[in-house]
Amino acid sequence: MGEEVEESIDGLRQSFRTGRTRSVAWRKSQLGSIVRLVSENEEKIFSALYQDLGKHPVECYRDELGVVLKSAAYALRNLDKWVAPKKGNLPLLFFPARGQVIPEPLGVVLVISSWNFPISLALDPVIGAISAGNAVVLKPSELAPACSAFLAEHVPLYLDTKAVKVVEGGVDMGERLLRQRWDKIFFTGGPKGGQIVMSAAARYLTPVTLELGGKCPTILDTLSDAYDVKIMVKRIAGGKWGPCCGQACIGVDYILVERKFSATLIELLRRTIKKFYGENPQSSKSICRIVNRDHFERLKSMLKDPAVADSIKFGGSMDEEILFIEPTILLDPPLDSELMMSEIFGPLLPIITVDNIQESIEFINSRPKPLAIYAFTKNEAFKQRIIKETSSGSITFNDVMVQFVCDELPFGGVGQSGFGRYHGKYSFDTFSHEKAVMRRGFFPELEPRYPPWNDFKLRFIRLAYRFNYLGLLLLMLLSRR
The missing domain is CATH 3.40.309.10 (Aldehyde Dehydrogenase; Chain A, domain 2)
Structure with missing residues (x-):
């Protein structure tokens, strides 16, 4: 089982490297598949939630199915805007130059979900991870076995198996997954579990989001x-x-x-x-x-x-x-x-x-x-x-x-109640890296930025930091000395 898990993760990483998950079309298709997954299996989900927790169908829809459908629909409506590069306003001192902030996926991410809302707390973070263009491993909670089994059986029928996988298991499987290298770990659970996740993530300096609890x-x-x-x-x-x-x-x-x-x-x-x-x-x-x-x-x-x-x-x-x-x-x-x-x-x-x-x-x-x-x-x-x-x-x-x-x-949360944030655009941001991109030309060249140093260059640099805009023309003229 351990070797199979590691091979699956390697397969996901290879898929991600091909760019499979980066296209907006792929992301939208997967989000649409999540909508179909939930909509077409409503009664099965109701049954699984009743087996695990005794939830009434109304409560199931309010707290589980409705949450997932709403989140997926929101992501579909806004994805084009989320993925678009944002203009970076650069100081005139860098003229001529252009700046952009481009959101890019982190890579292969691990989502560990909780048992109390075993459908919504599993699929809602996955929606964010897919929206951002990542490959995903979902580890449902073993304490909600019927819902875990449903996800393990049905997610592969609807989502891209080369980029999204469900891994079932208990504490041993969780520990095995945490020993792997991830580009992000998203954990929902208690403070003790959060400490375990953080300790494991420290090995590879893996960023984590911890959705914990607290006395509200x-x-x-x-x-x-x-x-x-x-x-x-x-x-x-x-x-x-x-x-x-x-x-x-x-x-x-x-x-x-x-x-x-x-x-x-x-x-x-x-x-x-x-x-x-x-x-x-x-x-x-x-x-x-x-x-x-x-x-x-x-x-x-x-x-x-x-x-x-x-x-x-x-x-x-x-x-x-x-x-x-x-x-x-x-x-x-x-x-x-x-x-x-x-x-x-x-x-x-x-x-x-x-x-x-x-x-x-x-x-x-x-x-x-x-x-x-x-x-x-x-x-x-x-x-x-x-x-x-x-x-x-x-x-x-x-x-x-x-x-x-x-x-x-x-x-x-904050402090012991966790850190990181998600929902809507915040989910997209959680699973993205905002990459800064600057494009410059070759003229003018400000010579005071280079040695050998002298008093004039010190005065120039002081003015440059103090007057990014108003002193630009003067600085450009002075730089020719």
């Missing part, structure tokens, strides 16, 4: 306006339990709210949960299950601490047979507990109270930088404080998670 806080400023509150709570509940039962890197991890509003918030969340999932969420077909037993036990262990268990205000029931955990609300669990120290990645929602909502900024800054901050507020001054005084991959006001589907905005 939600600031809730007020519960005064009845209509606004209803929308706030609905969006928060949808952002916590709607995407993959809380198993989402940009999902709501915890809420910060003033103490006086906590009881009202809990009651409104409780009502919303029942509206979404009924009196018995376990029987609902609108909520996912936990991906596997290891993750189930991890979440279960978070609630073992008696102080954490005592903070449960709603939910908490579990079914180990079907890997189900009920949507659970906790009020002021210990801040040093595992629940509050690590990313939850599940249906447990802590509510942390403060005396004044302005204190939420200090609370967020006392912890690692999150992938996203969500803040529900109409206070423009408070919004500006959050923007200026916190650091995160993104900030969304008065909604949650919607930034992920905006192709016009970059998506990515």
Whole structure:
């Protein structure tokens, strides 16, 4: 298997060297094939996602198929503009000269995707890599085996097998792939996996994009306006339990709210949960299950601490047979507990109270930088404080998670939540190198740039750097001395 993988990578590199992937026509044909891959196999994808995660078809389309189709269509509409060289405005000092910035593909890239959105987080980066003209190896997550098998079987039926390959396998295969030389590695996963990827990439100085996670806080400023509150709570509940039962890197991890509003918030969340999932969420077909037993036990262990268990205000029931955990609300669990120290990645929602909502900024800054901050507020001054005084991959006001589907905005983390960015044109840029090209003539020749040095040449060079434009003519005349 190892030799086969290495031969496949060598084959991709040979294909790339022939220029196979560089033409805009090839890129468009592959993007169109991704659209057909998803459109023509909708039911198969629904079935695979249900097998792996228990996702309802509506959730599948919203978070997986729709994302891929949207991204591919956006790339197809804009590709001609993206690949066009950009003019570089050169100082007149270099006259006559022209400058260009030309985007070129990096080469053969590796995409390692995650299990929680096993279709969109696999194909969305591939769309960027193909748009930029690269050859690609996709390593789907083994924790979503049905989706991994679907991709391994169907990608070769639709995409160019000489330039795009899917490699299945577990940790051993991941390690084997990371030992190879790549021109770019794009990884979606957790911080531990990110450290492994960076360590492996350092061997060849391979550039990496790490899409990791983090505890994404939600600031809730007020519960005064009845209509606004209803929308706030609905969006928060949808952002916590709607995407993959809380198993989402940009999902709501915890809420910060003033103490006086906590009881009202809990009651409104409780009502919303029942509206979404009924009196018995376990029987609902609108909520996912936990991906596997290891993750189930991890979440279960978070609630073992008696102080954490005592903070449960709603939910908490579990079914180990079907890997189900009920949507659970906790009020002021210990801040040093595992629940509050690590990313939850599940249906447990802590509510942390403060005396004044302005204190939420200090609370967020006392912890690692999150992938996203969500803040529900109409206070423009408070919004500006959050923007200026916190650091995160993104900030969304008065909604949650919607930034992920905006192709016009970059998506990515900062600090422990990752680095690099993608989506839309940013995906194209992530998998491209912007090559500077300058074209010059032979006249005039500025002699002061050459030895032997003297005081006049020093004055000339000083003026050249200080007056690129206004002093050009004078410098050209003086250079003839």
